[in-house]
Amino acid sequence: MGQGFEKVFSQYGALLSRVANSYEANEAMQQELLQEIAIAVWQGLSRFKGDSSVKTYILKIAHNRAVTHVASQVKRVDTHRYESEELGSDGYISSQHSPEAVSSQQQSLARLLKAVRALPLQSRQVLTLSLEGLSYDEIADVCGLTKNHVGVILKRAKHAVMQEEHHAQ
Amino acid sequence: MHSDKNNQQGGDALSDLWQTQPTNTIDVSEVKKSFNSERVKQRFYILIDLILLLPPFYLMYLAWGEMTFAAKALCAFMVITALPLLMYQLWLRRVAAFTKDSHTLDHLKQFTHQIKNNIRIAFITKHSAWPAFIILPLFVLERHLAGVLTPEKWETIMIAFPVASVIIIVWGVWAHRRQKRFEKQLAALQSMADDAANRR
Numbered sequence: 001m002g003q004g005f006e007k008v009f010s011q012y013g014a015l016l017s018r019v020a021n022s023y024e025a026n027e028a029m030q031q032e033l034l035q036e037i038a039i040a041v042w043q044g045l046s047r048f049k050g051d052s053s054v055k056t057y058i059l060k061i062a063h064n065r066a067v068t069h070v071a072s073q074v075k076r077v078d079t080h081r082y083e084s085e086e087l088g089s090d091g092y093i094s095s096q097h098s099p100e101a102v103s104s105q106q107q108s109l110a111r112l113l114k115a116v117r118a119l120p121l122q123s124r125q126v127l128t129l130s131l132e133g134l135s136y137d138e139i140a141d142v143c144g145l146t147k148n149h150v151g152v153i154l155k156r157a158k159h160a161v162m163q164e165e166h167h168a169q
Numbered sequence: 170m171h172s173d174k175n176n177q178q179g180g181d182a183l184s185d186l187w188q189t190q191p192t193n194t195i196d197v198s199e200v201k202k203s204f205n206s207e208r209v210k211q212r213f214y215i216l217i218d219l220i221l222l223l224p225p226f227y228l229m230y231l232a233w234g235e236m237t238f239a240a241k242a243l244c245a246f247m248v249i250t251a252l253p254l255l256m257y258q259l260w261l262r263r264v265a266a267f268t269k270d271s272h273t274l275d276h277l278k279q280f281t282h283q284i285k286n287n288i289r290i291a292f293i294t295k296h297s298a299w300p301a302f303i304i305l306p307l308f309v310l311e312r313h314l315a316g317v318l319t320p321e322k323w324e325t326i327m328i329a330f331p332v333a334s335v336i337i338i339v340w341g342v343w344a345h346r347r348q349k350r351f352e353k354q355l356a357a358l359q360s361m362a363d364d365a366a367n368r369r
Contacts, residue, residue, distance in 0.1 A: 120361075
């Protein structure tokens with residue numbers, strides 16, 4: 001199991017990290033959530049029966065773990081402080097740097113991440129799964145929605161994110 | 170109406186941007202370590218839950234023949250309330266240790282249910298603390314009426330009572346804090362679940 005697990009991580013490690021990034025703004029918290037997700041995936045892989053692709057299966061586990069993590073964070077009084085201190089920087093673009101030093105793509109990415117994290121849970125999930133290239137059927141399977149609902153939610157989520165982008169420009 | 174192809178085309182620019190974000194690396198050795206220690210921890214908790222029940226049973230076994238009817242009734246009451254609670258606790262530990270691969274809506278429902286259970290357990294734990302202030306004096310009264318309390322035993326009781334009281338108060342406060350923490354978690358979860366349900 002150990003080797004299979006490492007193979008899955010080398011293939012999907014970045015994907016899992018992006019899931020963590022969509023739930024947590026602070027870099028330390030992202031790393032913590034990523035480790036939690038990794039443990040959950042390790043546990044889950046032993047029960048994988050091949051009913052879906054490995055990617056869909058681990059994304060399902062990762063999002064469930066992230067939901068649990070977010071709910072559990074209410075006991076940590078410093079979570080909001082963490083977020084408010086770093087909001088806008090997202091751990092990637094430091095507010096210490098001058099705007100000139102930050103590339104346009106990095107600014108767009110920071111705005112995208114901020115807008116994604118501001119979305120309600122389901123919209124965030126549907127949008128990020130879509131950005132990872134999952135089909136409507138696969139997204140519906142992960143979220144427990146119908147294919148039509150996925151379409152509706154995705155359209156609204158994209159609209160909300162694009163509006164944020166327009167406001168920023 | 171919404172084809173996968175449209176989804177792909179519409180999301181291309183965003184998707185490309187999304188994929189450029191820096192990612193963290195998974196510390197595999199740390200994951201292995203955490204996975205193993207978590208498994209050991211869960212087993213240890215289950216063992217502790219079971220072991221904690223043994224001393225009272227052993228003491229009851231030793232002293233059952235010398236107990237009056239009232240003392241036996243008090244012991245029986247404590248066992249009857251403690252056993253179902255223990256079974257429930259063990260079931261919850263098993264559920265908590267099991268990784269969920271259900272879809273998110275199901276996970277939200279299950280997790281919400283689990284947090285509600287945790288609130289109930291914390292509530293029961295909290296309210297199992299103060300009856301000790303009644304049960305302990307009742308035991309002493311029963312022993313006194315049975316005429317087995319010597320002055321030396323009274324001295325021991327005078328020391329044991331304040332110690333037991335402090336333990337019971339700490340126990341009650343701890344359970345109250347746990348209950349409040351789980352209530353906050355539940356509020357956060359319900360807001361997520363409501364939001365998800367409203368969008369269906």
